[in-house]
Amino acid sequence: LLQRTLDDLDRARSWMLLLGRKNAREKIATFLLDMSRRLAREGLPPLDRFDLPLSRQQIADVLGLTIETVSRQLTDLKRIGIIALPGRRMVEIRDRAALLDCSEAA
Numbered sequence: 001l002l003q004r005t006l007d008d009l010d011r012a013r014s015w016m017l018l019l020g021r022k023n024a025r026e027k028i029a030t031f032l033l034d035m036s037r038r039l040a041r042e043g044l045p046p047l048d049r050f051d052l053p054l055s056r057q058q059i060a061d062v063l064g065l066t067i068e069t070v071s072r073q074l075t076d077l078k079r080i081g082i083i084a085l086p087g088r089r090m091v092e093i094r095d096r097a098a099l100l101d102c103s104e105a106a
Contacts, residue, residue: 022103024065024072024073026104027065028059028065028073028074028077029100030103031059031062031063032077032083032091033096035050036048036091048092048096049091049093051087051089051091052089052090055089056071056074080098081094082094082098082102083099
């Protein structure tokens with residue numbers, strides 16, 4: 001129980017950093033990395049291909065962005081080859097290291 005509480009506190013701290021200090025690209029990159037980890041089965045590595053459980057509007061609401069900004073950032077990440085967007089909610093991480101670099105606050 002203590003370990004779970006500490007994990008929850010770490011996640012909350014990371015989330016406050018995400019919302020308070022990161023720009024739009026960093027927020028989207030962090031969100032995608034987090035989803036790839038959370039959607040993987042326990043004990044397995046993060047997924048490189050997954051369906052987003054939220055719509056772009058929901059992602060925008062969660063990250064404190066507009067839907068246009070979310071769409072623009074996803075398109076930019078696709079254009080530079082870091083991700084692919086083969087379906088409406090499908091995301092494929094093509095360059096995890098570059099996505100990780102994008103997620104780090106300046």
